[in-house]
Amino acid sequence: MHNRSNALLVELLIVIMFFMLSSTILLEVFGKAHGMSEKAEAMADAVVEAQNTADLLYLSDAPEETLLEAGFAKEEDSWTRSVGTYLLEVTLHSEESETGTIYYSQVAAILGDETLVTLPVARYEEGMGT
Amino acid sequence: MRKKSNISLGPGASSLILIFVVLSLMTLGMLSLMTGKNDLTLSGRSADVVEAVYALNVQAEETRSRIDRVLVESAKDATDQEAYLEAVALGLEDLGEEIYLEDDLVCFTVSDGYREIDCALKVASLGDSRRASWERYNLYAVTEDVWN
Numbered sequence: 001m002h003n004r005s006n007a008l009l010v011e012l013l014i015v016i017m018f019f020m021l022s023s024t025i026l027l028e029v030f031g032k033a034h035g036m037s038e039k040a041e042a043m044a045d046a047v048v049e050a051q052n053t054a055d056l057l058y059l060s061d062a063p064e065e066t067l068l069e070a071g072f073a074k075e076e077d078s079w080t081r082s083v084g085t086y087l088l089e090v091t092l093h094s095e096e097s098e099t100g101t102i103y104y105s106q107v108a109a110i111l112g113d114e115t116l117v118t119l120p121v122a123r124y125e126e127g128m129g130t
Numbered sequence: 131m132r133k134k135s136n137i138s139l140g141p142g143a144s145s146l147i148l149i150f151v152v153l154s155l156m157t158l159g160m161l162s163l164m165t166g167k168n169d170l171t172l173s174g175r176s177a178d179v180v181e182a183v184y185a186l187n188v189q190a191e192e193t194r195s196r197i198d199r200v201l202v203e204s205a206k207d208a209t210d211q212e213a214y215l216e217a218v219a220l221g222l223e224d225l226g227e228e229i230y231l232e233d234d235l236v237c238f239t240v241s242d243g244y245r246e247i248d249c250a251l252k253v254a255s256l257g258d259s260r261r262a263s264w265e266r267y268n269l270y271a272v273t274e275d276v277w278n
Contacts, residue, residue: 037169058187
């Protein structure tokens with residue numbers, strides 16, 4: 001009877017140890033899966049937000065005012081807006097020619113150090129053509 | 131008097147429960163990992179496709195600016211609409227790309243090999259303040275593998 005109790009105790013100890021070891025590995029697996037899902041969600045959301053911003057810029061005659069209205073803040077050469085876990089960054093520049101101007105914008109969604117999506121936008125505006 | 135019930139755990143029972151629990155958790159973990167990975171791949175591909183389409187839009191606008199230069203040059207010496215369109219057709223040939231005039235439409239296609247945008251710019255009448263406007267702007271998938 002005494003031996004049987006000891007065997008049961010040893011078995012339980014082994015079971016608990018093995019369970020703890022497995023839990024450690026499984027927690028890592030679940031953590032990684034959660035991280036991946038979060039990143040996927042952020043990326044899907046970032047694509048939609050970046051598209052919205054890019055389309056606004058394409059249709060806008062005054063990009064800087066449009067960005068201000070959309071909640072962007074100016075930082076040196078770019079415009080930024082924090083959306084959830086990621087950051088939307090917009091850079092604007094234009095190329096003028098004799099016949100018109102191409103207004104270029106670049107909308108990037110950044111999560112930490114990683115760029116999730118970068119959308120280039122261009123809009124040609126006819127000039128006087130002289 | 132209530133009878134005491136003795137629940138005894140035989141040797142090996144806890145091991146069996148452990149195996150069952152660990153296997154179940156492992157299956158759930160693998161499923162979660164696979165779902166997360168697939169979601170991430172899908173989001174990444176979706177982002178790539180959107181980026182590619184926007185890059186094509188940029189190409190189309192840049193082509194439009196080159197066409198507009200031709201329109202300006204053609205308008206300089208043209209006396210009437212017919213002469214203007216003739217000059218435009220000649221000017222477009224000089225661009226050296228697959229850009230052609232069809233009636234009063236300047237047609238061209240921008241492509242990245244996987245998808246293309248079929249564009250047409252309507253040339254305005256000579257002397258109008260606006261020289262051209264988009265008439266057609268259609269996106270097509272060139273290959274069946276639209277995820278590239």
